[in-house]
Amino acid sequence: xxxxxxxxxxxxxxxxxxxxxxxxxxxxxxxxxxxxxxxxxxxxxxxxxxxxxxxxxxxxxxxxxxxxxxxxxxxxxxxxxxxxxxxxxxxxxxxxxxxxxxxxxxxxxxxxxxxxxxxxxxxxxxxxxxxxxxxxxxxxxxxxxxxxxxxxxxxxxxxxxxxxxxxxxxxxxxxxxxxxxxxxxxxxxxxxxxxxxxxxxxxxxxxxxxxxxxxxxxxxxxxxxxxxxxxxxxxxxxxxxxxxxxxxxxxxxxxxxxxxxxxxxxxxxxxxxxxxxxxxxxxxxxxxxxxxxxxxxxxxxxxxxxxxxxxxxxxxxxxxxxxxxxxxxxxxxxxxxxxxxxxxxxxxxxxxxxxxxxxxxxxxxxxxxxxxxxxxxxxxxxxxxxxxxxxxxxxxxxxxxxxxxxxxxxxxxxxxxxxxxxxxxx
Amino acid sequence: xxxxxxxxxxxxxxxxxxxxxxxxxxxxxxxxxxxxxxxxxxxxxxxxxxxxxxxxxxxxxxxxxxxxxxxxxxxxxxxxxxxxxxxxxxxxxxxxxxxxxxxxxxxxxxxxxxxxxxxxxxxxxxxxxxxxxxxxxxxxxxxxxxxxxxxxxxxxxxxxxxxxxxxxxxxxxxxxxxxxxxxxxxxxxxxxxxxx
Numbered sequence: 001x002x003x004x005x006x007x008x009x010x011x012x013x014x015x016x017x018x019x020x021x022x023x024x025x026x027x028x029x030x031x032x033x034x035x036x037x038x039x040x041x042x043x044x045x046x047x048x049x050x051x052x053x054x055x056x057x058x059x060x061x062x063x064x065x066x067x068x069x070x071x072x073x074x075x076x077x078x079x080x081x082x083x084x085x086x087x088x089x090x091x092x093x094x095x096x097x098x099x100x101x102x103x104x105x106x107x108x109x110x111x112x113x114x115x116x117x118x119x120x121x122x123x124x125x126x127x128x129x130x131x132x133x134x135x136x137x138x139x140x141x142x143x144x145x146x147x148x149x150x151x152x153x154x155x156x157x158x159x160x161x162x163x164x165x166x167x168x169x170x171x172x173x174x175x176x177x178x179x180x181x182x183x184x185x186x187x188x189x190x191x192x193x194x195x196x197x198x199x200x201x202x203x204x205x206x207x208x209x210x211x212x213x214x215x216x217x218x219x220x221x222x223x224x225x226x227x228x229x230x231x232x233x234x235x236x237x238x239x240x241x242x243x244x245x246x247x248x249x250x251x252x253x254x255x256x257x258x259x260x261x262x263x264x265x266x267x268x269x270x271x272x273x274x275x276x277x278x279x280x281x282x283x284x285x286x287x288x289x290x291x292x293x294x295x296x297x298x299x300x301x302x303x304x305x306x307x308x309x310x311x312x313x314x315x316x317x318x319x320x321x322x323x324x325x326x327x328x329x330x331x332x333x334x335x336x337x338x339x340x341x342x343x344x345x346x347x348x349x350x351x352x353x354x355x356x357x358x359x360x361x362x363x364x365x366x367x368x369x370x371x372x373x374x375x376x377x378x379x380x381x382x383x384x385x386x387x388x389x390x391x392x393x394x395x396x397x398x399x400x401x402x403x404x405x406x407x408x409x410x411x412x413x414x415x416x417x418x419x420x421x422x423x424x425x426x
Numbered sequence: 427x428x429x430x431x432x433x434x435x436x437x438x439x440x441x442x443x444x445x446x447x448x449x450x451x452x453x454x455x456x457x458x459x460x461x462x463x464x465x466x467x468x469x470x471x472x473x474x475x476x477x478x479x480x481x482x483x484x485x486x487x488x489x490x491x492x493x494x495x496x497x498x499x500x501x502x503x504x505x506x507x508x509x510x511x512x513x514x515x516x517x518x519x520x521x522x523x524x525x526x527x528x529x530x531x532x533x534x535x536x537x538x539x540x541x542x543x544x545x546x547x548x549x550x551x552x553x554x555x556x557x558x559x560x561x562x563x564x565x566x567x568x569x570x571x572x573x574x575x576x577x578x579x580x581x582x583x584x585x586x587x588x589x590x591x592x593x594x595x596x597x598x599x600x601x602x603x604x605x606x607x608x609x610x611x612x613x614x615x616x617x618x619x620x621x622x
Contacts, residue, residue, distance in 0.1 A: 093572060207501050209502070
């Protein structure tokens, strides 16, 4: 039976890789098929309709709210010109030293990465950051990679991600936070190393181009001008609250929204702006929320007793127990989280994590170490992930070029994450 | 682009735009200048233009590589500092520019063969502003103050101003009657026309 479930997973991955089915639909189809193969009834206890779909769909509800609030805050940062003001200041202060500009944009991207993820984060940092870097002579691939590496620096502190791992793996948020704090130095070192090494290797480029420097659409910010300096602290507010004062995730994000609002908006315009950015946030959050619904359904399916019993011997046989083998095997498997592969955390990878926890092959914290480390790779180098596609295309290069350039750095981050996991939790 | 399209609009309209206005347009299209005061942009454009025009002419020390895929990339030239300083010269775009000059009867502004000289002079300015001592002088010439704490004064970078300076320098060194910005704009129009 376990083999059949693995076959279903393989078919699902094939459907995602070949783009026959969108990831969310493929995950739900897999979940239903796995549930039937695991012997679940149609309705009732441990059933396809009541357990897998009805209970699975809202299982990650708190993550969805966190994603929505992150997207809301992101929209606010964009509309009020907070993100672009920071980038502009960086260019003005360090523009004749391109490496300084790239390091600054890396920092901005990291800050934004703590608030929201995926393409919206890349857009917020990249819409001005990428052409600004190119304008000071940073080559296009380096510029696109800098945005992605920067977001990845912020990801260990991205509050919606903490919520996702906490709910999906059933680990309290403080424990998730404790691992993420350990992962952060690797992400930071890799990000800084990327900028310094790639700037050194590729130098600067100046083009005599036939196209104007920017023919991008003009946002509302153009009419609004720069945000005041104290508003630039907005991205730090949720971070300080959640990390420093251990306030819960949703109130921390809400506090960020309120701070961003009162520091940038006249009282009579507040209601209008709050609603506009909230509705905009819904639009931005729709794709990840659809994915989290599907992941919740898949997690419910692989955690059915029948599925656990069927998968346990198989997964046990192929899962390395020795810490050195654990690090070596999972490091070699890193490419499997690219191209929507089976270790993609926002795809089948979440299901596999669910299996590892349900079968108790590894402690939950070790599974967290695995998925969080893979997430650092996926978020930067996967040529099918929306932030990578957007950043590359906006810079005028291909996602594959960015993947090739960034993969060595994020692979090293994953290796670091696996080492910490093996030493601490195995 | 095998030839300049026969139904292109006259270059008279483009030529009526002043070189300084073209420089202001370039700055206005450069990221970080969205919403900037047009008078400030004009002041920077004028300062960068003067700086480029007064830079002493030096030989371009970078290696020159000729390529023929410039029109596809929308490029006339590119300067790369690594692995060795190199100027990539896109000969197909240069040839298209020469044809455009003939079509518009702009030879008195852009004499035959002068474009290549202009391109090398332009890229030499990038090399000098990147490696040379002119970088600080250029910042002082632009005078963009971003921070003042008592006597401490920090001058900021003006994105795109180096392009204006490079064009101005190229115009002087190659003995052009008008800025290369005019020809670039005309060429961009021709390429856009072809793409439509």
